[in-house]
Amino acid sequence: MITPSIFNEGLEGNAAAAPERKRSDEAREKQEQGQQQVQQEKGQSRSVRVGGSQMPMVGFGTYLIADEDCEQPVTWALEVGYRHIDTAEFYDNHSAIGRALKASGLPRESVFITDKISPNGKFGVPPKSYDGVLQSIRHQLKKLDTPYVDLILLHHPFPPSADRVKQYTALVDAQKAGLVKEIGVSNYSRRHIEELLAAGLPAPAANQIELHPLNTYNKYQPGLLEYLAEISCVPIAYSSLAPASSWRADQPGKSSKTEAHCGHLAVQKRIAEKYAVEEPALLLRWAFCLLPIRPAAPPCVPPAPPFSPEEDFSRWCTRNR
Numbered sequence: 001m002i003t004p005s006i007f008n009e010g011l012e013g014n015a016a017a018a019p020e021r022k023r024s025d026e027a028r029e030k031q032e033q034g035q036q037q038v039q040q041e042k043g044q045s046r047s048v049r050v051g052g053s054q055m056p057m058v059g060f061g062t063y064l065i066a067d068e069d070c071e072q073p074v075t076w077a078l079e080v081g082y083r084h085i086d087t088a089e090f091y092d093n094h095s096a097i098g099r100a101l102k103a104s105g106l107p108r109e110s111v112f113i114t115d116k117i118s119p120n121g122k123f124g125v126p127p128k129s130y131d132g133v134l135q136s137i138r139h140q141l142k143k144l145d146t147p148y149v150d151l152i153l154l155h156h157p158f159p160p161s162a163d164r165v166k167q168y169t170a171l172v173d174a175q176k177a178g179l180v181k182e183i184g185v186s187n188y189s190r191r192h193i194e195e196l197l198a199a200g201l202p203a204p205a206a207n208q209i210e211l212h213p214l215n216t217y218n219k220y221q222p223g224l225l226e227y228l229a230e231i232s233c234v235p236i237a238y239s240s241l242a243p244a245s246s247w248r249a250d251q252p253g254k255s256s257k258t259e260a261h262c263g264h265l266a267v268q269k270r271i272a273e274k275y276a277v278e279e280p281a282l283l284l285r286w287a288f289c290l291l292p293i294r295p296a297a298p299p300c301v302p303p304a305p306p307f308s309p310e311e312d313f314s315r316w317c318t319r320n321r
């Protein structure tokens with residue numbers, strides 16, 4: 001991934017300085033290639049355009065990591081090459097993430113931070129309207145010790161519709177004030193997004209949703225991904241690894257997997273065996289190939305046959321819809 005500041009440096013100059021620019025272009029290309037190689041070696045992911053920003057496609061999620069435990073995992077994540085950290089108001093671990101970012105010495109613009117606002121009284125966070133959303137954003141920025149986050153989301157659409165519109169209006173104003181680069185939603189259905197558009201608000205740049213072969217979004221939210229593509233709203237998958245057959249296998253009742261799911265897991269295992277990959281790798285591959293990527297972003301190149309687990313998976317999901 002190339003950080004915007006490095007890219008812009010190479011484009012500066014004027015026509016009279018063309019030979020120099022050519023040399024600096026070559027130098028820049030070399031520098032970028034070197035950086036890409038380092039990033040690849042460190043396992044850093046490709047990026048995708050979200051609104052006007054580039055977002056690293058693989059993020060490090062911090063759900064259930066308490067503030068007192070979170071600094072070390074985020075430090076390790078940054079060390080191994082993650083450049084996208086995902087948090088939320090009710091995860092309540094912003095201070096630790098802020099400390100890890102400072103200690104890493106990385107320039108602020110090289111790390112993409114996604115944050116979320118809890119919109120109602122769930123998870124012990126008080127319900128909020130327009131002012132409450134702005135207050136939370138400011139409070140969370142202070143704890144992160146950063147002037148802005150790259151992407152802010154409304155965590156879910158559970159409040160009444162009048163509040164949803166006010167809450168999203170607060171995100172629009174936070175963006176105008178420079179507190180957030182991009183704005184979006186999470187767990188929103190088409191109906192919820194249409195409500196925002198009907199109120200004359202801009203389309204969210206992203207919708208973070210649970211997305212993996214077992215939740216067969218097509219059954220519960222037919223056409224959601226296609227609709228998101230239509231309005232240039234990027235889907236961000238969470239819980240991609242939940243279908244791993246080991247997940248909560250020893251804790252009956254703790255996972256929402258049904259008997260039917262467990263039957264499908266055998267198919268998943270067979271596919272993983274067929275391609276000699278671990279189940280989590282297969283699941284991530286599925287998510288990469290499923291998520292629509294806008295033309296401005298690098299295309300998702302399907303692997304050469306016979307490695308085509310995404311085909312197997314889509315056949316599998318279609319069959320089980």
Ligand SMILES: NC(=O)c1ccc[n+]([C@@H]2O[C@H](COP(=O)([O-])OP(=O)(O)OC[C@H]3O[C@@H](n4cnc5c(N)ncnc54)[C@H](OP(=O)(O)O)[C@@H]3O)[C@@H](O)[C@H]2O)c1
Nearest residue numbers: 061062063086087186208238239240241242244247248280
């Ligand atoms: N917007 C939202 O509403 C929302 C909701 C949920 C999550 N998120 C975000 O998405 C991030 C990831 O979500 P998540 O933790 O639900 O999903 P995930 O990363 O897909 O993990 C789901 C489960 O898969 C298992 N797992 C993880 N890595 C594995 C591996 N290498 N091999 C086998 N099993 C593995 C783990 O189970 P065990 O721990 O039991 O081993 C884990 O709890 C969160 O941290 C959060 O940032 C957002």
